[in-house]
Amino acid sequence: MYVLGIVLGLISAAGSSSAYLFSRLHALRHARDAPDQASWHGPLRLLVCAHLYLGVVCSLAALALWPRGQRVPADLGWALLTCLGVAVFYLLANASLFFALQRVDASRVAPLLGFKVVVLAMVMRFGLGEPLSGQQWVAVVLASSAAVMLGATGGRVSTRAAALVGGACLGFVLSDVCISRMVPAMLPAGIAGDRASGGQRMLASLTGMTLCYVFCGAVAVALLPMVGFRDKRPWRAAAPYALSWLTAMVCLFSAFAIIGVVLGNILQSTRGLLSIGVGVVIARLGHHELESHATWGVIVRRIIAAAVMTAAIGLYVAAEVGR
Helix, strand or coil: CCCCCCCCCHHHHHHHHHHHHHHHHHHHHHHHHHHHCCCCCHHHHHHHHHEEEEEEHHHHHHHCCCCCCCHEEEEHHHHHHHHHHHHHHHHHHHHHHHHHHHHCCCCHHHHHHHHHHHHHHHHHHHCCCCCCCHHHHHHHHHHHHHHHHHHHCCCCCCCCHHHHHHHHHHHHHHHHHHHHHHHHHCCCCCCCHCCHHHHHHHHHHHHHHHHHHHHHHHHHHHHHHHHCCCHHHHHHHHHHHHHHHHHHHHHHHHHHHHHHHHHHHHHHHHHHHHHHHHHHHHHHHHCCCCCCCCHHHHHHHHHHHHHHHHHHHHHHHHHHCCC
């Protein structure tokens, strides 16, 4: 089961990298097809269309996975509240991310998401009052240095884009905190988190995931009048993103259940390296509208920075596990 969790975590990273690329493609197509519309319209339209797809699929899955009989959580209200927290912070993070991808290549945004270890440290230290170890502060410095290095390679990342990535990191951190509460809350009554089997935790995690996307789908329905639904092009454009993201999330939530949120996040951080590799291939194929051309020197510096970011996340969470 442990090996399966690692494999699922890596598949999730690959799915996330693909989704970011499809988001970038959607942003460029929207700018081309609707140049007169407000800048917020494209990201909002992708958010709505993709999460309507996800909401429909996950509604059907939730009906199949919904706990019955002895599988009902002890505190169903708390379990649903944690799912709602995951959904709210996730939507806010994705909205920030989509706006960032309007302005910056996916191969630069994805590694910068590793900066969330810095955001996590700030939340833990100043928000929750928990002290950080020396190793964790080293990780914070490494992650900050890697983010600066990534921002300086291939042209400066604008302050607005950097702020949007920071907002996405904060949203994902808070969503992860809710996930860590959601999985044990979704376990059947009488089964503590440390006594649950891998299968029980995976079922609880996937059930919670489907409920999160049901909430997201409901929000998308409410926002649908703002983006319209008669034009078929945005629906077609959002489908690849939705499929990639659903694959990534099924694998990620399963990995969280098997190997924990900590190691799952380390594996997820490899999406930065994957995105850089995919970006190089796309640029070399001549699709410069998706990925700007970069010299090999810039590419090597990006790879080094992404590797440092991944190492920083590993240091941080290893110290957390060792407490």
